[in-house]
Amino acid sequence: MTLQLGDTAPDFHADTTEGRIGFHDWLDGSWAVLFSHPKDFTPVCTTELGYLARIKPEFDRRAVKIIGLSVDHVDKHRDWATDIEQTQGVAPNYPVIGDSDFAVSKLYGMLPASTTGDPATRTPADNQTVRNVFVIGPDRKIKLILVYPMTTGRNFDEVLRVIDSLQLTANHKVATPVNWRQGDDVIIAGAVSNSEAKQIFGTWEEPKPYIRIVPQPV
Structure with a gap:
């Protein structure tokens, strides 16, 4: 499945670090950012999750929800949160989806539909396409898609800038x-x-x- 701007963000049900959600219900008519990671305990992603937690008040001020995703179990996400807090000064203060069956990653076109197996045996390189940012509007339509290589940390200040533009031009x-x-x-x-x-x-x-x-x- 190849998602494009203007497509409806696919709905799904998944476990997160803050409980089980239905994605469309969780959106609840809000702006949202879904950002994905290839694997827990990876260095670039560790810096990203910490930085996003630090600037979450900026997203709150814009009434934008944040949700992460990593192709590992939720219990592993919680262990990773300890490392993030120790190294970045703050733990994730937003839900992170456990996508150990690859269902969401495949639904959003980040992994091939044929992907199977135990996520614990996969390396970050196996999941390197799971480095995406989706900005979703109150109408559940996808407004922005960014795809980053594994070696380049994302610029979430730029994501905020684009959200400012999207919200302004929507009104x-x-x-x-x-x-x-x-x-x-x-x-x-x-x-x-x-x-x-x-x-x-x-x-x-x-x-x-x-x-x-x-x-x-x-």
Whole structure:
């Protein structure tokens, strides 16, 4: 299964470090980030889980839920949390899915449908495609997909930046330019005619007819 932007995030039931969930029920109309890991007790992922726990208040402020996934048993996740706290200063403060039967990883196209066996015997390299970030909107549609190599830690500050853009553009008829950050000027969406733009924005800067720049809407 190959997921694309705009697809409905597949539903599933799974055990997590905070109990069993039905994914769509857990979403409950919220924005969410699902991020996956190839295996517990891996160095890059250890830094990622710790950093995400540290900046979780930023996701909370944006009303965005966080949930992790690793292709190991939940009990192993709990043991790993001790290492994360010892090395990163904070333990995961969000649920982490136990995907020991590979069901979610296969459902989200991160492992081949033919994947079987004992997760304990698999190496991180066997699961190297399980290094994804999915941002899901309140409509349960996938808004962002990022896939990282095993040797490159993810930039969750960038994920926050994209969420700011997604939430802004979901509520206003604008797009965000290169390297945009909260508070920067934005671009009137191309689908908005000039007559409609005048009603919504009044005036704008126009270096070219197709580039209409306005302050970020409040």
